Amino acid sequence: MREKQRKSTGRGTILAVGLLAAVALVAGWSAASGQEGEPVYSAFNGKVSYKVYCMNCHGVGGKGDGYLADSLKAKPTDLTAMAVKNGGEFPFERAMKSVDGRTPGHGSREMPVWGDAFLWPEDNPERRAEVQQKIGDLVEYLRSIQEPPVAK
Ligand code: HEC
Known part of the structure; x- marks a missing residue:
């Protein structure tokens, strides 16, 4: 037995x-x-990263209701409404930039500069490509949670 x-x-x-x-x-x-030179991003991998890095502030479902939200001055953005707020089209490039955060935006920012955080502790071309992939996966995941759903 x-x-x-x-x-x-x-x-x-x-x-x-x-x-x-x-x-x-x-x-x-x-x-x-994927097309040569055209990156392929994975919403599945993005979801895994989201749970680790983003959920505390933006919430399980991305609505901006994570458990740290109340201790911030700015309310974390409702990430499921990004397409609606952009005329129904998901702002992929803008999302890439704002998650990365290394291009200076306007005003102060409470969200970590993920482009730097993910790159740490070593900066080289290979690591940069990895960071780009990671942020792309995250944004692909954000695209997949839009309400109402958006086409790719
Ligand atoms: C410490 C809390 C915190 C964490 C962790 C966090 N965010 Fe944010 N996020 C914010 C806040 C607050 C804002 C609103 C703008 C600001 O004040 O920084 C924001 C804004 C954003 C925006 C801007 C939306 C737009 O309209 O451009 C995106 C996209 C975003 N977050 C994605 C993410 C992703 C992806 C992660 C995980 C890698 C993450 N955030 C982790 C707090 C956080």
Whole structure:
């Protein structure tokens, strides 16, 4: 009985590893299938980063109601309304810039400068490309949570 149980756990693990490999393959393929020079951003990866870096302020659903929101002077932007506030079109480039934050904007800013934060502790071309990808993934995720939904 014990033996049998152990075997089936083993099969489960093999299945999980196989699935992971398949996911990695698909992810690699979709990244490679992008136009040359045109970045491919992943809302899925963006969601993972969002949970780590953004949710505390912007809230689980992006509405600006994270648990830190009350301790800030400015209310974190409702990230699900970015398209509506921009005439129905999601402002992708502007979102990239405002998440990055290294291009000086107007007024003070309570949100961290993610372009710097993600780059730390090493600045080189490869790391810069990684940061660009990470911010792009985040913004792709933001696009996916617009209310009402927007087309890509
Ligand atoms: C410390 C709290 C805090 C965290 C963490 C935070 N934000 Fe913000 N965010 C704000 C605040 C506050 C604003 C409103 C502008 C300002 O005062 O900085 C804002 C504004 C924005 C805007 C501007 C919307 C527009 O109309 O241009 C975007 C996009 C955004 N945040 C995305 C993110 C993303 C993505 C993350 C995670 C990588 C994140 N924020 C993490 C507090 C935060």
